[in-house]
Amino acid sequence: xxxxxxxxxxxxxxxxxxxxxxxxxxxxxxxxxxxxxxxxxxxxxxxxxxxxxxxxxxxxxxxxxxxxxxxxxxxxxxxxxxxxxxxxxxxxxxxxxxxxxxxxxxxxxxxxxxxxxxxxxxxxxxxxxxxxxxxxxxxxxxxxxxxxxxxxxxxxxxxxxxxxxxxxxxxxxxxxxxxxxxxxxxxxxxxxxxxxxxxxxxxxxxxxxxxxxxxxxxxxxxxxxxxxxxxxxxxxxxxxxxxxxxxxxxxxxxxxxxxxxxxxxxxxxxxxxxxxxxxxxxxxxxxxxxxxxxxxxxxxxxxxxxxxxxxxxxxxxxxxxxxxxxxxxxxxxxxxxxxxxxxxx
Numbered sequence: 001x002x003x004x005x006x007x008x009x010x011x012x013x014x015x016x017x018x019x020x021x022x023x024x025x026x027x028x029x030x031x032x033x034x035x036x037x038x039x040x041x042x043x044x045x046x047x048x049x050x051x052x053x054x055x056x057x058x059x060x061x062x063x064x065x066x067x068x069x070x071x072x073x074x075x076x077x078x079x080x081x082x083x084x085x086x087x088x089x090x091x092x093x094x095x096x097x098x099x100x101x102x103x104x105x106x107x108x109x110x111x112x113x114x115x116x117x118x119x120x121x122x123x124x125x126x127x128x129x130x131x132x133x134x135x136x137x138x139x140x141x142x143x144x145x146x147x148x149x150x151x152x153x154x155x156x157x158x159x160x161x162x163x164x165x166x167x168x169x170x171x172x173x174x175x176x177x178x179x180x181x182x183x184x185x186x187x188x189x190x191x192x193x194x195x196x197x198x199x200x201x202x203x204x205x206x207x208x209x210x211x212x213x214x215x216x217x218x219x220x221x222x223x224x225x226x227x228x229x230x231x232x233x234x235x236x237x238x239x240x241x242x243x244x245x246x247x248x249x250x251x252x253x254x255x256x257x258x259x260x261x262x263x264x265x266x267x268x269x270x271x272x273x274x275x276x277x278x279x280x281x282x283x284x285x286x287x288x289x290x291x292x293x294x295x296x297x298x299x300x301x302x303x304x305x306x307x308x309x310x311x312x313x314x315x316x317x318x319x320x321x322x323x324x325x326x327x328x329x330x331x332x333x334x335x336x337x338x339x340x341x342x343x344x345x
Contacts, residue, residue, distance in 0.1 A: 017075045038054045053134050059141040070144065073179065077148060085111070086219065090107060097205070101117075115131060115142075136243070140171045170191070242275070243285060245263045251313060301336070
């Protein structure tokens, strides 16, 4: 019998950090965990796996409750990298930074099935992040956590102050995003089509201070043995796949059902049929996604109304204004003023 597909999950490291941060601030994390579909028992059980989408929801809830727009960044900045366990020591014992991040690409799924890493050496030396089974546009904190932790690891493992030459996030900036530019030592691009951390090409050859070839060979063999024993195939909700395919298409006006179906490797008719089986339509998903993103973008004062309209795939500002008023009851300019007066809205 074919095993049932499993939803993407993680070992819950970020959730445990967020629970501790909330408790330190005097906030009971229990109701927030339940609202995100997680439990205190999962948090209290070492190495228990947690639903990845629930974890994203929980981080958003904690960030809102603590009024911390950079929760993921703050958690990663204070995190002890060795707590990552096996993966950290595989990286730390590698010979060069390029070797370490190539192994991060291959073995990261052992601890986090929802995140995929791509190690690239074209036009620079970079790591690209992506999600499997999770709607990327609903996350900010987890992605900023991973990017911050990646840079800290590169600096720690090489005993240098190496900084990336470019960092890009798919989500919009927030009022505190200048702290990210200060930490990364470069301008950070937001509302980008991809999530990238790019270093100068020569950085791949940097030697690691903890290189141990014999230990590394042993740990690599252990990871290779562990790969086939991960949880069963990831069940990626079709909605999440459609949303993640839609995100980079919106600004270019090509967010059409036929193009998304092509990206997902199916016909437009098959896509419509499969969505219908889940009680969804392509138009509903696109509309919900535009509404969600529009309210995030309005909070970013650096984005003009016309630029937001472009990011969401509207050819005319008037069309965006009409849609935004239908979604929220306010025109975009008034919603922006209201947000400045009450950032929690």
